[in-house]
Each structure stands twice: as structure tokens, then as C-alpha cells.
Amino acid sequence: MKEPLVPVVPMSHTAHIRSHRKPRRNAQTTMAMRAGVAGGVLGTLAVAGASASAVAAEPVTQTLELPALTADLSTQVAQSAEATQQAAANYQLQAERDAAAAKAAKEAKADLTEAKEKAEAKKKAAEEARKAAAERATRDAERATLTADSGTTTTAATTATASAATASAPAGGSVATVVSFLKAQVGDAYVMGATGPNAWDCSSLVQAAFRQVGVDLPRVSQDQSTVGTDVSLSNLQVGDILYWGGKGSAYHTGVYIGDGQYLDAANPSKGVVIQDLSGYPASGAVRVL
Numbered sequence: 001m002k003e004p005l006v007p008v009v010p011m012s013h014t015a016h017i018r019s020h021r022k023p024r025r026n027a028q029t030t031m032a033m034r035a036g037v038a039g040g041v042l043g044t045l046a047v048a049g050a051s052a053s054a055v056a057a058e059p060v061t062q063t064l065e066l067p068a069l070t071a072d073l074s075t076q077v078a079q080s081a082e083a084t085q086q087a088a089a090n091y092q093l094q095a096e097r098d099a100a101a102a103k104a105a106k107e108a109k110a111d112l113t114e115a116k117e118k119a120e121a122k123k124k125a126a127e128e129a130r131k132a133a134a135e136r137a138t139r140d141a142e143r144a145t146l147t148a149d150s151g152t153t154t155t156a157a158t159t160a161t162a163s164a165a166t167a168s169a170p171a172g173g174s175v176a177t178v179v180s181f182l183k184a185q186v187g188d189a190y191v192m193g194a195t196g197p198n199a200w201d202c203s204s205l206v207q208a209a210f211r212q213v214g215v216d217l218p219r220v221s222q223d224q225s226t227v228g229t230d231v232s233l234s235n236l237q238v239g240d241i242l243y244w245g246g247k248g249s250a251y252h253t254g255v256y257i258g259d260g261q262y263l264d265a266a267n268p269s270k271g272v273v274i275q276d277l278s279g280y281p282a283s284g285a286v287r288v289l
Helices: 027-057 073-150 157-162 173-183 203-212
Strands: 229-231 241-244 254-257 261-267 271-276 285-289
Touching: 157 241, 173 203, 173 254, 173 261, 203 254
Parallel strands: none
Antiparallel strands: 229 285, 241 254, 241 285, 254 261, 261 271
């Protein structure tokens, strides 16, 4: 069967090429596009200007980044702090040691001074004891001689002692015994409240002397000034008791031994001594023998 014939229509030689021309736009569309482009450009410029102003207004600063605290640095800081504390502790300990050493040195010096003083005092006491022992031995010898002489009336010593007493002195032998006892104590110490045999106060010496002949006197000066018979200082006899101060309120006593002298336990600096009555006149006197 034969195919149907298609009619052939003559065409232009450029009909198969598409047109390169852009489609025409109307006037309104063109104006709108131009207005949009202009607005975009103006907006961009405004944003850019604002950004520039903002950047210009803000000061430019530089930020430094601190180093990170590492484990090694932390250890070094801790070690440094520990070393500082240890040094401070060492300084304090040294200061305490220095103070202790200074205190110990001061105490040692004080101890040494005290030891020296004690040694000197001990040496002085030993020397005084030696002298006292020698004097005591001498007095003991004198007392033995006096005792022997008192039993032998024909000896020269007894004669000399008897002549020392005045003719008016009662009981001459008794007075001589009192005076002999008193002279044997010369050199003994004066100690308040002491009653012999090597240390006396004024009234205890007077009491002990008269006890040798059986006369019992009161212990204190005030009472001794009230016993016996009152005598004037211009009519004194050997063996009279002298007192200083008021009668009944005397503060010191001694014994008259003739020739304007008296014997007493004077004071701590003199001890038992013989003194001139003119140098320290008595207030009054009493006679008990």
C-alpha cells in the first residue's frame, strides 16, 4: 500500500534558527528595575558607612595572653614559698638560741660572782673563827690563871687586883672577881640577845659578871638600872653598875672598873671593850655590892 503523500510547504533558510534578540520590556518594568538597583546600591553604601563609623568609634586595644600556669611552674612557686617559710623559721630559731645563750651567760656570770662572794665570806668567816679560837684559848688560859690566883691570896696578881679596888669598896674580894671576869671577856663579840660565852649584849655581860659572886641581876638594862642603891657619878666605886638613859628606861649598862674607865659590851662594831667614862658619860649608877 502506498503511503499518503505529505504536502511540502516551502520555508525560509533562517526559519530553523531561534532569534537572539531579547524580548522587549515595557516602560514600567524598566523603571521598577532601575529603582530597585538604585535602592540596593544606596543601602549597601549606608551599611558600609555605618560599619566604618562603628569601627572608627571603637578604640583599638591589644590583648596579651597570660602564660598558662603549668604544673612545673606551680611546683616552683610552692617550693619557693616553702623555702621562704623555712628561712623565717631558721631566723626565729637562731634568735631564740642567741637569746638563750645571752641569758645563760648572764646567769653564769651572776653565779660566778655569787660563788666568789660566798668563797670570800667563807674565807673571812674561817679567818675570824681562827682568830676567835686563838683569843678564846688565850682567855681560857687567863681564866685558869685567875681561878688559881683567887685561891691563893699571897700571889702578886691577887695583890695587884686587890689594890685596884678602892678602900671604900664593899666586899673587895667579890668586886675583884667581878672585874676579873669582865676583863677576861674583852674582845668578845657584841650580839643582841646573846648570853655568852663568846658573845654578849650589854645587860647579859653585866648579869653574868655579878652571877660569879652570887648576885642575881635582872636580864635587861631597864630593870638593872633600878636595883641596889643609887650613887652619884662623882662618888663611883669599882664594881658600880652604870646606866645610860632614864632610871627604869635605860638602854645601856656597863660596870665601872676604876681610874675613870668602865667595861661594857658596847656595840657590834666594838664588841666587849674598856672605855673612858669621859668620852661617853653615864646617866646614873647603882651599887649592888
